[in-house]
Amino acid sequence: MLLALALSAPAKVPPSPAPLVTGLPDFTALVKQCGPSVVNISTTQTGLYGPQDFGGEEELPEDSPLYDFFRRFFGDEGPPPEDGDQGRSLGSGFILSADGYVLTNSHVVEAAQEIIVRTSDRREFVARIVGSDERSDIALLKIEGDDLPAAAIGSANDLQVGEWVLAIGSPFGFEHSATAGIVSAKGRTLPSENYVPFIQTDVAINPGNSGGPLFDLAGRVVGVNSQIYSRTGGFMGLSFSIPIDVAMDVVDQLKTKGRVSRGWLGVLIQDVTRELAETFGLRQPRGALVAQVLPGSPAEAAGLKAGDVILRFDGKEVPTSGNLPPLVGAAEVGATAGVEIVRNGKTMTVDVVLAELPDDDEIVVSSGQVEPPAANRLGLVVRDLPEDQADLLGIDGGGVLVESVEPGPAQEGGIRAGDIILTFDGQAVPDKQAFRTLLDTIKGGRSVAVLVQRGDGRMFYPVRIPAD
Secondary structure: OOOOOOOOOOOOOOOOOOOOOOOOOOOHHHHHHHHHHEEEEEEEEEOOOOOOOOOOOOOOOOOOHHHHOOEEOOEEOOOOOOOOOEEEEEEEEEEOOOOOEEEEOHHHOOOOOEEEEEOOOOOEEEEEEEEEEOOOOEEEEEOOOOOOOOOEEOOOOOOOOOOEEEEEEOHHHOOOEEEEEEEEEEEEEEOOEEEEEEEEEOOOOOOOOOOOEEEOOOOEEEEEEEEEOOOOOOOOOOEEEEEHHHHHHHHHHHHHOOOOOOEEOOEEEEEOOHHHHHHOOOOOOOOEEEEEEOOOOHHHHHOOOOOOEEEEEOOEEOOOHHHHHHHHHHOOOOOEEEEEEEEOOEEEEEEEEOEEOOOHHHHHHHHOOOOOOOOOOOOEEEEEOOHHHHHHHOOOOOOEEEEEEOOOHHHHHOOOOOOEEEEEOOEEOOOHHHHHHHHHHOOOOOEEEEEEEEOOEEEEEEEEOOOO
16 A cells, blocks of 8 residues: 655745845045044143043042043043143044134133144144133134145934944044944933033044044044043943034134024923823923023013923924923024923913023022022922912812932832822821921821822822931
8 A cells, every 4th residue: 555645845935134234334435535634632731630520530439420420531641740730631623624723622622721733644733722612512723724634524414323433533642543333322411511412422432532523434524522431431332422513503603703602591491200291291201391480581581481391492392301402502592482382281382582591600690599409308309389280180289299309218108209299197288388397397206198199199108207
């Protein structure tokens, strides 16, 4: 008897998709073309040494929380000078025009007594500062030369995350070193840098690269290398560049006016957390929450109020609070901007006539608040609940809004930023003053029940009062 064996046809294997990345770029032609426009900058300074705005590693131990802050950088040579001696610092820059305008970082030439610019063919020029802007960290220099090799200026607006970029500079004094990487992110907001939407890259940047150009594959400058994130002072994979569009706007103003003016709205803002989004009737955290409207500001004149959530400025989306200052700063002084806000759960647009951003000292004086409010004995910073927000949430009898929670009894008990405290130890809390009085009269060492509204729900949380 013969047995017939049925052989099934082999399964079809789907073809492999075409690779999205086919090869690595060759940067040799790019370096040859762009290298001559990059310059080395050295300065002499009296009584200064190293990165002036970081404070020196001997003053900031590695376990300090400030050690992880984004630091400015530029190289230094030789041992620390004695007081009154001259220190040297190194940085980079690039030639903007054939007649000798050079762009670099403001902190590279800060407090410099003499600035020497050296080109790729080893010519040296004494430079003068045309103008400098601390807020953007841009400085414009001028050297006396003719037919200098100028860099081609591009735009950062069209840069895509994942795009290849090239940096040329003088890390640790090694002139005309080229490093490459990709754009990691755009629009980064860094601590104390409110007016620059930084380009983040993984290009190897080290002390001495500061002020040097960031090129795209077409050989156009798209950024100015400015900062790194580092625990050691050296490269750790996070580099930040000022978009060339921001830098060139500063350059134009320094050339024409000798100073830089920026738009000013006049509000103190904070991020919208998930909890705060619920209390303000937002489906998800977005926008910039107005915590305070400065007296005499354009915002006050336009009728903006604390508790407004800014969603768009002059037609541009504001995803987080950090996105708002660069948009306002780049706006024209005296122009009218439409500010889209959420108030009482409703979306509306307020027209604001922008003024010129005052000096930092003037902003502090006008705000009447030099330091943030201190937390109470429970670790809470609270403020009165705005009437419009209370009406929106259906709360009668007032309450206090938790602005922030520091480590302490309240945090351990489960209270979060954005919560609204309604009662404390069985007593109603109509406002911040009443809450302060209740807290002062309760002896330490026992737990009290705190009724909190979070979003649409209410819940009691036990908080232990610290011993006196």
